[in-house]
Amino acid sequence: MESRVDDRVRRLMERGVVIPDPKTVSIADDVELDLIAPGVTIHPCCRISGRKTSVMAGTVIGAEAPAVIEDCQIGAGVELKGGFFKKSVFLERSSMGSGAHVREACILEEEAGGAHSVGIKHTILLPFVTLGSLVNFCDCLMAGGTSRKDHSEVGSSYIHFNYTPNQDKATASLIGDVPRGVMMGERPIFLGGRGGIVGPSIIAYGTVVAAGTIVRDDILEAGKLVLDQFPKPEVRDFHPDIYWNTKRLVRNNVIYIANLIALKAWYRLVRVQFFGQDDFGHALFRGALEKLEMAIAERISRLGAVAAKMPESIRRYSELMKGAVRPIMVAQKQELSENWKRVEDKLAFLGSSTGDDALRDDFLAEVITGCDTGLGYVKAVQGLDPAVKAKGVDWLEGIVSSVIDAVFAEIPSYRSA
Numbered sequence: 001m002e003s004r005v006d007d008r009v010r011r012l013m014e015r016g017v018v019i020p021d022p023k024t025v026s027i028a029d030d031v032e033l034d035l036i037a038p039g040v041t042i043h044p045c046c047r048i049s050g051r052k053t054s055v056m057a058g059t060v061i062g063a064e065a066p067a068v069i070e071d072c073q074i075g076a077g078v079e080l081k082g083g084f085f086k087k088s089v090f091l092e093r094s095s096m097g098s099g100a101h102v103r104e105a106c107i108l109e110e111e112a113g114g115a116h117s118v119g120i121k122h123t124i125l126l127p128f129v130t131l132g133s134l135v136n137f138c139d140c141l142m143a144g145g146t147s148r149k150d151h152s153e154v155g156s157s158y159i160h161f162n163y164t165p166n167q168d169k170a171t172a173s174l175i176g177d178v179p180r181g182v183m184m185g186e187r188p189i190f191l192g193g194r195g196g197i198v199g200p201s202i203i204a205y206g207t208v209v210a211a212g213t214i215v216r217d218d219i220l221e222a223g224k225l226v227l228d229q230f231p232k233p234e235v236r237d238f239h240p241d242i243y244w245n246t247k248r249l250v251r252n253n254v255i256y257i258a259n260l261i262a263l264k265a266w267y268r269l270v271r272v273q274f275f276g277q278d279d280f281g282h283a284l285f286r287g288a289l290e291k292l293e294m295a296i297a298e299r300i301s302r303l304g305a306v307a308a309k310m311p312e313s314i315r316r317y318s319e320l321m322k323g324a325v326r327p328i329m330v331a332q333k334q335e336l337s338e339n340w341k342r343v344e345d346k347l348a349f350l351g352s353s354t355g356d357d358a359l360r361d362d363f364l365a366e367v368i369t370g371c372d373t374g375l376g377y378v379k380a381v382q383g384l385d386p387a388v389k390a391k392g393v394d395w396l397e398g399i400v401s402s403v404i405d406a407v408f409a410e411i412p413s414y415r416s417a
Contacts, residue, residue, distance in 0.1 A: 054283035064098035073287030132156035143181025155193025171199030179396035200252035258403035310337035
């Protein structure tokens with residue numbers, strides 16, 4: 001018996017959506033058909049679902065392999081060539097190759113993307129950032145580069161190690177930053193293939209990590225080449241849940257959250273002007289803001305899980321070290337445990353911070369002028385005068401600093417680097 005074309009698929013085709021093999025495409029009942037634009041192409045064996053799903057014109061879904069879309073907001077000219085995509089945002093001309101596995105709270109900004117078989121979750125790629133093939137890159141924010149020809153790159157077979165032997169995931173890594181990254185004027189970062197980062201790490205702009213290198217520490221000085229020394233394997237006792245360097249873990253997590261809060265302010269006050277005023281623009285903006293809120297909540301939750309382990313960490317550390325206990329290590333763990341609720345409340349309160357009024361308003365006046373010229377987001381930001389960009393960096397860095405200072409006021413032993 002010949003299969004029939006689903007009525008919802010037929011209605012999309014009548015509206016100008018290109019579906020070459022309509023009998024193999026599934027559009028769930030919860031999808032708002034008006035939010036799939038004429039000019040979208042949906043290739044065979046694709047499934048689309050979710051009441052929040054929206055797809056703008058020029059996007060191509062499933063060109064290389066079947067694709068599953070669930071509650072994603074997809075901008076114009078995006079290419080999702082095959083795989084699974086859930087509760088994430090893809091901005092104009094971003095792309096993912098076949099075999100992708102994109103889970104919750106990812107944002108791929110303009111012309112960012114990955115080759116085949118890339119797995120990401122709670123990952124934010126600023127414009128132009130490119131992931132190679134066979135990459136696992138969850139819990140990262142990466143920026144850097146000035147154009148599609150001058151972009152930050154992650155080599156093939158790369159891993160961000162985001163789960164520890166202590167069974168926690170307070171491990172998000174900041175590769176670049178938000179205040180300067182959004183201005184699209186920084187030197188790119190290159191992470192060579194068949195390597196990895198042990199999170200949580202912070203990596204400066206201009207860093208080049210040689211292929212095969214595992215980054216285990218922060219790289220805070222810009223423009224450095226990092227080479228693996230291939231040390232001889234070492235076997236030592238493993239003592240779970242002690243957390244030897246709580247200070248670095250907490251500091252890097254707080255810095256990461258502060259950057260997310262700055263990016264949220266950037267979206268609310270700057271990027272919102274470039275999404276358009278139609279239903280598609282509103283859906284894309286709401287989707288991006290939702291993903292940032294999900295990302296902030298996730299990082300606070302993961303750090304809170306570590307804070308809850310501190311009493312047991314103190315006990316195990318004290319038993320192991322006996323007379324060699326370092327009082328500062330015990331004090332830091334205790335301080336985090338006892339003050340976590342205040343830290344959590346402070347982060348929740350600061351989650352909607354928009355920074356210094358004067359710095360913000362001075363910068364926004366210049367950006368609005370750029371928007372009024374009809375330029376798209378990338379060209380408008382790239383075209384800003386360096387002095388104006390500097391104002392924007394000052395504004396956003398002020399947000400980051402204010403969040404960090406507020407948190408470390410509650411846990412002062414973590415304040416210094």
